[in-house]
Amino acid sequence: MNIQESPRVQPQRRRLVEILLGGGLLASVVSFLYPVLRYLVPPAVPDLGGDEVVAGKVGELKPNGSKIFRFGNRPGLLLLTAEGEYRALSATCTHLSCTVQYRNDLHQVWCACHNGLYDLNGRNVAGPPPRPLEVFQVHVRGDEVVVTRKRES
Amino acid sequence: MGLGASLAHGQAPNTCVGCHTVLDPPLQVTEEQFSHDIHSQKGLTCASCHGGDSTNSGPEAMSKTAGFRGKIERRQIPALCGRCHSDAAYMRQFNPSLRTDELAQYLTSVHGKLLAKGDNKVAVCTDCHGVHDLRPASDTRSKVHPLNVAETCARCHADPAYMKGYPIPTDQLSSYNGSVHHEALAVRGDLSAPTCTTCHGNHGAAPPGVGTVQNVCSTCHVFQAQLFEASAHKAAFQAASLPGCVACHGNHSVKHPSDAMLGTGPQSVCTNCHTSGDAGFQVAGEMHQKLTSLDASIQSADQLLAHAESSGMEVSQARLEQDQARDSLTKARVTIHSSQMERVERDVQAGMKTAAKTYQEGKDALAERDYRRVGLGFSLLTIVVVLAGLGLMIRKIERKPN
Amino acid sequence: MSLLTRVRGWLDERFDWAGMTAPLLKKTVPVHKLTYWYFLGGITLFLFVIQVCTGILLLLYYRAGANEAFESVQYIMTRVQFGWLVRSIHSWAANLMIFTAFAHMFSVLFLHAYRKPRELTWVSGMLLLFLVMGFGFSGYLLPWNSLAFFATKVGTEIAGQVPVVGRSMMIFLRGGEEVTGATLTRFFGFHVAVLPGIATLLIVLHLALVQRFGISVPPSVEARWIAHPEQARQMKFFPGFFLRELMAWYIALGVLGALAALLPWGLGTKADPFAAAPAGIKPEWYFLFMFQTLKLIPARVWLVDGEILGILVFGVAGFLWLLLPFFENLGRGRKVILGAGIFALTYIVAMTLYGYMAQ
Numbered sequence: 001m002n003i004q005e006s007p008r009v010q011p012q013r014r015r016l017v018e019i020l021l022g023g024g025l026l027a028s029v030v031s032f033l034y035p036v037l038r039y040l041v042p043p044a045v046p047d048l049g050g051d052e053v054v055a056g057k058v059g060e061l062k063p064n065g066s067k068i069f070r071f072g073n074r075p076g077l078l079l080l081t082a083e084g085e086y087r088a089l090s091a092t093c094t095h096l097s098c099t100v101q102y103r104n105d106l107h108q109v110w111c112a113c114h115n116g117l118y119d120l121n122g123r124n125v126a127g128p129p130p131r132p133l134e135v136f137q138v139h140v141r142g143d144e145v146v147v148t149r150k151r152e153s
Numbered sequence: 154m155g156l157g158a159s160l161a162h163g164q165a166p167n168t169c170v171g172c173h174t175v176l177d178p179p180l181q182v183t184e185e186q187f188s189h190d191i192h193s194q195k196g197l198t199c200a201s202c203h204g205g206d207s208t209n210s211g212p213e214a215m216s217k218t219a220g221f222r223g224k225i226e227r228r229q230i231p232a233l234c235g236r237c238h239s240d241a242a243y244m245r246q247f248n249p250s251l252r253t254d255e256l257a258q259y260l261t262s263v264h265g266k267l268l269a270k271g272d273n274k275v276a277v278c279t280d281c282h283g284v285h286d287l288r289p290a291s292d293t294r295s296k297v298h299p300l301n302v303a304e305t306c307a308r309c310h311a312d313p314a315y316m317k318g319y320p321i322p323t324d325q326l327s328s329y330n331g332s333v334h335h336e337a338l339a340v341r342g343d344l345s346a347p348t349c350t351t352c353h354g355n356h357g358a359a360p361p362g363v364g365t366v367q368n369v370c371s372t373c374h375v376f377q378a379q380l381f382e383a384s385a386h387k388a389a390f391q392a393a394s395l396p397g398c399v400a401c402h403g404n405h406s407v408k409h410p411s412d413a414m415l416g417t418g419p420q421s422v423c424t425n426c427h428t429s430g431d432a433g434f435q436v437a438g439e440m441h442q443k444l445t446s447l448d449a450s451i452q453s454a455d456q457l458l459a460h461a462e463s464s465g466m467e468v469s470q471a472r473l474e475q476d477q478a479r480d481s482l483t484k485a486r487v488t489i490h491s492s493q494m495e496r497v498e499r500d501v502q503a504g505m506k507t508a509a510k511t512y513q514e515g516k517d518a519l520a521e522r523d524y525r526r527v528g529l530g531f532s533l534l535t536i537v538v539v540l541a542g543l544g545l546m547i548r549k550i551e552r553k554p555n
Numbered sequence: 556m557s558l559l560t561r562v563r564g565w566l567d568e569r570f571d572w573a574g575m576t577a578p579l580l581k582k583t584v585p586v587h588k589l590t591y592w593y594f595l596g597g598i599t600l601f602l603f604v605i606q607v608c609t610g611i612l613l614l615l616y617y618r619a620g621a622n623e624a625f626e627s628v629q630y631i632m633t634r635v636q637f638g639w640l641v642r643s644i645h646s647w648a649a650n651l652m653i654f655t656a657f658a659h660m661f662s663v664l665f666l667h668a669y670r671k672p673r674e675l676t677w678v679s680g681m682l683l684l685f686l687v688m689g690f691g692f693s694g695y696l697l698p699w700n701s702l703a704f705f706a707t708k709v710g711t712e713i714a715g716q717v718p719v720v721g722r723s724m725m726i727f728l729r730g731g732e733e734v735t736g737a738t739l740t741r742f743f744g745f746h747v748a749v750l751p752g753i754a755t756l757l758i759v760l761h762l763a764l765v766q767r768f769g770i771s772v773p774p775s776v777e778a779r780w781i782a783h784p785e786q787a788r789q790m791k792f793f794p795g796f797f798l799r800e801l802m803a804w805y806i807a808l809g810v811l812g813a814l815a816a817l818l819p820w821g822l823g824t825k826a827d828p829f830a831a832a833p834a835g836i837k838p839e840w841y842f843l844f845m846f847q848t849l850k851l852i853p854a855r856v857w858l859v860d861g862e863i864l865g866i867l868v869f870g871v872a873g874f875l876w877l878l879l880p881f882f883e884n885l886g887r888g889r890k891v892i893l894g895a896g897i898f899a900l901t902y903i904v905a906m907t908l909y910g911y912m913a914q
Binding site: 469528 | 629633639640794795798799801802805806808809812813815816817819821822842
């Protein structure tokens with residue numbers, strides 16, 4: 001390795017090196033900082049929490065109405081009974097995993113695949129489903145309807 | 154008979170067991186055995202069925218004067234049990250929701266009819282329920298608990314030597330044990346799955362007829378039965394004296410259905426009746442093709458999503474939507490029982506649309522991955538430029554003088 | 556006057572900047588055939604800094620708790636802008652750092668840089684190596700996926716086998732009898748607070764010692780230079796060695812970016828404490844040689860339980876390795892240490908490969 005300093009360097013060479021190094025450093029630092037700065041900005045959806053999700057807004061559902069929402073990696077069913085009470089259940093049928101729906105004529109949860117029926121407490125009352133649907137807790141927070149589930153910790 | 158005296162629950166002395174516990178079979182009834190017996194737990198004693206005096210521990214207990222009946226003859230067992238179990242007012246004192254028509258049902262059954270004709274080999278109450286350690290059907294140790302029913306029936310019905318002389322086969326248990334109903338009941342523990350008595354009845358046990366067996370299946374398989382009823386097959390099967398449902402799916406050895414059962418291939422059930430050239434043959438082939446193409450679409454979308462996932466992309470939203478595509482396929486597999494092409498087509502198309510969407514999402518995920526690689530390329534380029542700059546700077550600083 | 560000169564003048568008037576930086580400018584690095592091995596320490600430090608930075612970024616979104624950890628990492632990977640990049644860099648740099656730490660240790664051993672007066676540098680470095688492995692073990696659990704859950708279960712189980720103190724150690728590590736959410740919380744505390752605190756102190760000590768004693772020269776080169784002083788070569792740290800080090804760091808950055816984009820770190824499935832352990836569970840590669848050894852030891856060796864014997868042997872070996880420099884002058888010390896180093900390196904490499912290929 002050469003270690004002696006040289007007293008005279010051609011100006012163009014020096015300029016090239018400086019531009020290369022300076023420009024390269026700047027570009028590389030930008031390419032490192034850009035992702036970091038974007039990272040610091042919180043995403044639009046603030047939560048993919050396992051426990052809690054905003055399933056809808058107050059007023060979105062009519063009495064005796066329902067909607068499917070995403071809870072973690074699986075669908076959930078939010079319904080508003082005729083008496084004005086919110087219920088939330090897992091929407092995955094315990095028979096063969098079809099997505100269930102709320103039947104506002106039967107006031108029960110129904111699976112279209114093989115005619116399974118559940119009551120509003122998730123209990124499997126008719127048809128092939130072998131187990132009840134998981135029941136979630138619902139709270140109204142301001143104008144948001146929040147669905148939570150208890151998990152082992 | 155001292156029935157009234159023995160209604161005091163558990164307080165009536167039952168001295169019979171005291172001796173009979175140490176006797177040899179067939180007279181042996183141990184304390185332990187009898188303690189499990191539901192009748193004993195409700196306060197009945199030996200005398201309730203056998204007569205005699207259960208409070209007396211001497212031989213007079215078994216005298217004619219005390220009303221002792223001794224061993225009950227097989228032919229008389231149903232009537233004996235029926236004396237209490239058909240008396241609604243009496244049974245109400247113990248369990249008001251218990252049925253009281255078992256004897257009446259039994260008399261309509263094959264077992265009951267043959268017994269009336271003098272055949273002593275057929276099943277009577279005690280053969281299935283047990284006698285001195287009789288447990289309620291909800292007890293998992295009971296011989297008539299749903300999980301144990303098939304074994305209990307098979308004790309006779311799967312014994313070729315015993316069943317010699319009767320014109321029915323003895324392979325029902327082995328067929329049933331290979332079936333999807335057995336798997337649901339015994340393996341998955343789904344107590345609502347059918348066992349022998351679900352389709353044949355328990356007390357009124359008789360095989361459902363050719364014309365009516367589909368009614369039995371339809372109690373659980375509602376949609377398929379409704380579609381079949383409205384289909385062209387219903388009339389055709391009736392005309393040919395073919396049993397609905399059973400003709401294609403079997404009775405005891407009902408296996409999990411596969412798409413290969415539909416269509417014109419080697420495992421197809423359609424070709425049992427339909428031959429090349431007739432309209433049904435064509436429809437069968439088309440339906441099979443529709444189902445398999447939807448299945449293939451779903452699988453190819455699955456594969457693409459898995460590929461994206463293993464490249465580090467997160468595709469859980471698309472995976473969720475795949476469930477909907479699978480729902481459509483499940484529905485289509487039910488709709489084929491209508492034997493109507495348009496209905497199957499509708500379900501299949503819904504599924505294809507979803508599968509196409511998730512496939513696209515998989516491709517988008519892979520495109521995002523490629524975009525990241527381009528970003529990486531740019532970063533690497535700047536790094537290479539910096540390295541070149543540093544290298545040159547080092548050379549410049551350390552160049553030997555001319 | 557340029558901006559840089561003006562700033563330097565301002566600092567000089569208050570902090571004697573020129574005086575403080577003078578020793579740094581005088582610092583030199585010996586130049587010989589094996590000089591490139593000197594980079595390893597700096598790269599390890601650089602990777603540690605990367606870990607701290609990416610770790611802090613991850614802390615902005617990560618949640619430690621059995622019901623949230625997995626989902627929060629999933630969130631980082633999919634919703635947060637460039638979250639996938641930060642997380643993959645953190646995971647890859649962790650593995651790279653452990654590798655360079657081991658390489659740095661072995662190169663110091665084979666270059667005999669641990670000899671007097673640098674014994675404490677070696678000791679502080681070995682402690683840092685143990686800490687780095689602790690970082691790896693605690694950090695691995697944090698995504699709360701099933702692979703990590705079972706690896707932690709097995710790892711703490713093995714720790715529990717140590718005689719006398721094993722069980723208390725295991726309960727301390729697990730935060731209870733079993734691996735639960737409490738373990739996760741505890742490991743999180745270790746990983747982001749306890750270990751970084753201790754590591755910072757040790758790194759400062761280690762760097763201060765390196766600065767104090769300068770860079771060591773291997774004995775053979777030293778002997779040559781004493782005999783022929785004109786052959787002795789030194790390079791100034793600033794700017795020569797530093798620029799080269801900067802090149803090495805930039806290469807490391809490029810490698811990390813490429814790994815993160817081309818081979819992103821997977822997430823797996825969420826841990827389920829009630830599921831059965833999958834067959835063939837094994838720890839991360841840096842523990843594999845120990846794990847494989849324990850698997851190969853027969854159940855009983857003379858009167859001692861095989862696994863406990865294995866653990867004790869590794870414990871004693873680690874302890875002796877920590878005190879390596881103090882054996883240098885005992886009899887044939889240097890030759891024994893060299894032999895032990897070759898044996899250890901071969902053993903670790905062979906056992907790691909074996910662990911991977913044996914299924």
